[in-house]
Amino acid sequence: MNPNDSYLAFFSKLFELDPFALLSLFFLGLMRFAPIVSLAPFLGNKAPSTVKMGLLICLTLVFLPQMIMTSQTMVGFNFQYIVLCFKELFLGFVLAFFITIPFYIAETAGVNIDFLRGSSALQVTDPFMQTPSSSIGILYNYVMIVIFYQINGIFYFFNALFDFYTIIPIDKMLPSYFFTFQAAFWQSVWGLVGKIVSVGIQLSAPSIIAILMTEMFLGIANRLAPQVQIAFLGMSLKSLLGLAVLCAAWFFILQQMGIQSLGYLKDLEAVLKSFQ
Template sequence: MDVLSPGGDYLKFFTSIPGLTPMALFSIAMLGLFRIAPIVSIAPFLGSKLPGPAKIGFAMTLTVLLLPQMIASSHLTLAFNLQFIGYSIKELLIGVIFAILSSIPFYIVQATGVIIDFQRGSSAMQATDPLLQAQVSPIGILYNYLLVVIFFQMSGPFLFIDMLMQSFAIIPVDGFFSSNFFSPELPFWQMMAGLLTKFTLLAVQFSAPSLVAMFMADLFLGIANRLAPNVQIAFLGMSIKSLLGLVLLWAGWFFVLQQMANQTALFFQDIVQVLPSLRT
């Protein structure tokens, strides 16, 4: 019976594997924990700012759930030696990479809010985002919270756990990277190289409705100032820009949220597609 199927017997899976010693089981579980722990500590949608004991407990729970996949894709001869230390460093590196990649959509929407608030002239009204522990503008915090809600609504955590399971099948806990891992032609590195461009492009796209409104307000206020130089247009400009920015933000609300969900799903699908290039 398949342990990963709904009717699988979890405990029977471990007892049915010949040669699975307690030391090998513990070693595989520890290596899996080294990959999962950085993700739980960094990824915003997994409660990155929860208390330490809660994060450790959640990471250990995920490790236990994914342990059959780790065992199915690895050898059973692991022991605590220098090779185990090398595997541990590799697992920590993979965990950090996955954690950063999974956090990028949330940083994108955060940057979107910062751009809008900067153009509105309210960038000084910054507060600490509890999820990312960074000084962010009010709209940036709002967008970040909304994306977390959207991410859970679209079953994002399950998509991420599925991606994590595939990573254990492609890069086992007792296997190193492929020989061409550092090749610039690798699809994984090509995706990483385009992250900055994609980050900037999406942040500008999400903030485009408000940016266009505030740009048009600046244009008409400049024309009005030329026609009536004695009128203090600058004092009215900030209020008008802020109001128009919020109005266009409200008008394009559904479109922006829909694009956030679509781009987040596409981003995680891109990660899943480039994972096979890392096969050991």
């Protein structure tokens, strides 16, 4: 059976296989996709439970041919199956964690801008991430989701998931060296840490530079004219300049979001390949 020829022909031949074995593979597929559907912002992680369950089942059915082609044995409902369920849940949480990082970076960049311009107290709950965030942080997160779909990031991600089944099949356990810090996976993770911090600063750099320069000039003005209440003037001035520079550099920020998102998806693909 070849899943690349015809899904209809492929699924019609599934009736020749053991139904309990197919059911076990289906539930294992649910285990890997459940954390992704629950946590990924671009899949509506706070959608109603019935919607998420329907999406989860559809994604599992789409990837079911790849699961069958990459698995070497048909796993039955036994103790090994329970261990494989925990393994699939772990891999699902790892994938969900990595794919949500760009959205947390974008939200953090917006929160940094609001913090420096003195409006950090105006925090509301982000409906996508369900975390306290500022107004610009939520705006950055929404824009990041739109850009993610615009650059076809969801297809890049699904393609990486498709290839990941050839690296870690559904019936294969994680290699023992994965749990050592010398593993290629952990080396790739440490390499992403510095990049995450730099990208977060880069997305908020225009407003941060303008606000810090305003602070410096206000400090000089306070030394020259100490009788003037610079603190009250600075609160509104920093907020105004921060928003003005943000609007002026908006095209640059959108461009960087797209470039960094594509680069991060390539890094994610390299991280998944490091499981080998």
